[in-house]
Amino acid sequence: MKASVVKIEPNGHVCSDCAVRDLAVCSSLDPTELREFEHLGRRVHFSSGETVFSEEDITTSFYNLVEGVMRLYKLLPDGRRQIVGFALPGDFLGMNISGRHNFSADAIGGVTVCQFAKAPFGRFIEDRPHLLRRINELAVRELSHARNHMVLLGRRSADEKVAAFLLGWRERLVSLKGASDTVPLPMSRQDIADYLGLTIETVSRTFTKLERHGVIEIIHGGISLLDPAKVEALAAA
Secondary structure: OOOOOOEEEEOOOOOHOOOOOHOOOHHHHHHHHHHHHHHEEEEEEOOEEEEOOOOOOOOOOEEEEEEEEEEEEEEEOOOOOEEEEEEEEOOOOOOOOOOOOOOOEEEEEEEEEEEEEHHHHHHHHOHHHHHHHHHHHHHHHHHHHHHHHHHHHOOOOHHHHHHHHHHHHHHHHHHHHHHOOOOEEEOHHHHHHHOOOHHHHHHHHHHHHHHHHOOOOOOOOEEOOOOHHHHHHHHOO
């Protein structure tokens, strides 16, 4: 984990021009509200491996991911890492009941976030129930991902876990990149292992096995699904 040395973009970004606005928390705002919302946030850039926020830190800001991918994880008492998810552009992070972050977030490659100070953001949503509804929608989606992850960590074989991960990741990318049988994997094999509760050796062997059987092709930066039906059958097992 690297210490965060961030680059802050001067205020002046235009929310209406944001590439992920339709996916983000601000999608519920009208043009007048959006102009006010622009002044609440600041664009912050993190380099690969830098920490955006850490587990148990007091929550002082919320984050809307604009570009890049982040790994979300908890450290277990014995020092092992459990990745609980991967954030994509449009995801809103940092809101919690306890007032402390319940997981850590690191950049996978460079990322850009819109950072909102907690107090002014809270005042902004007080008389905007449509924004609160949008936040609730995103929270429900996050809960659904968490439940799916619990099922994924259950009594499944390595083949089934990897297949389900590939399909789930491809599905999440559809809103950003469109439907495709080419699935970019910006995260490392170790990240995937820590997400699936497997060893890196098991993940690597499973990828090689699926490729050998003609189910996938390992390509630079990701995989290609050669037999999507077979992957779906494995994932549904």
